[in-house]
Amino acid sequence: AHPMLTEHERKRLCRVMDCQKLSIDACMHAAQNERLPLRVVVQVLFSEQIKISNALAANSMKEGPEPQYTPMVPTRKTLLEGTPQSFQEGWATAKKDINTLKFELQTMKAKYMELQTDMENLQRQFEKMAKPKQSGSSSSAWTSGWKKLSKLAKSSAADGPDNASQAPVQVDQTRKPRRWRNSIS
Numbered sequence: 001a002h003p004m005l006t007e008h009e010r011k012r013l014c015r016v017m018d019c020q021k022l023s024i025d026a027c028m029h030a031a032q033n034e035r036l037p038l039r040v041v042v043q044v045l046f047s048e049q050i051k052i053s054n055a056l057a058a059n060s061m062k063e064g065p066e067p068q069y070t071p072m073v074p075t076r077k078t079l080l081e082g083t084p085q086s087f088q089e090g091w092a093t094a095k096k097d098i099n100t101l102k103f104e105l106q107t108m109k110a111k112y113m114e115l116q117t118d119m120e121n122l123q124r125q126f127e128k129m130a131k132p133k134q135s136g137s138s139s140s141a142w143t144s145g146w147k148k149l150s151k152l153a154k155s156s157a158a159d160g161p162d163n164a165s166q167a168p169v170q171v172d173q174t175r176k177p178r179r180w181r182n183s184i185s
Contacts, residue, residue: 003035010035010036010037011037014036014037014039014040017040019040019043019044019046019047020047020050020051022044022047027044027045027047027048030044031044031045031048
């Protein structure tokens, strides 16, 4: 009746359903429905068996003093105990599978975290490797700036009347950048 429900939703809905209160038509439909979980089908059949057993016991009590059938008390515990052994074994293997999958999930999470830290370390190393290139380009900018200043000094010295007094200044200007550059590297 609800083909759009997922398997999990079907199981949750079937847990709420009381198999003992189903009509005969509903029990027939449940027994033949392939989409219902096997556990529900078994519970429906078992509750019908209990109803038939109780009806036979009541009928035999009417006929004679010695009952041939003893009525069964339908409780949830008897329904669960009445499930076949193969179902219980299947449930045990399903639990083992679930535990195995949980363990695999935890190991995958641990591997993911390890790979994430490795990636972060590699990114840091890459940034460290990229920084000298950037500092090298900035030092070349400084060098080119100092070269421009020295060219300006040379051109102003060549244009000016007092060439001898500006020549030592030009030497001092070229020495200062070298000293400064040497202190960085």
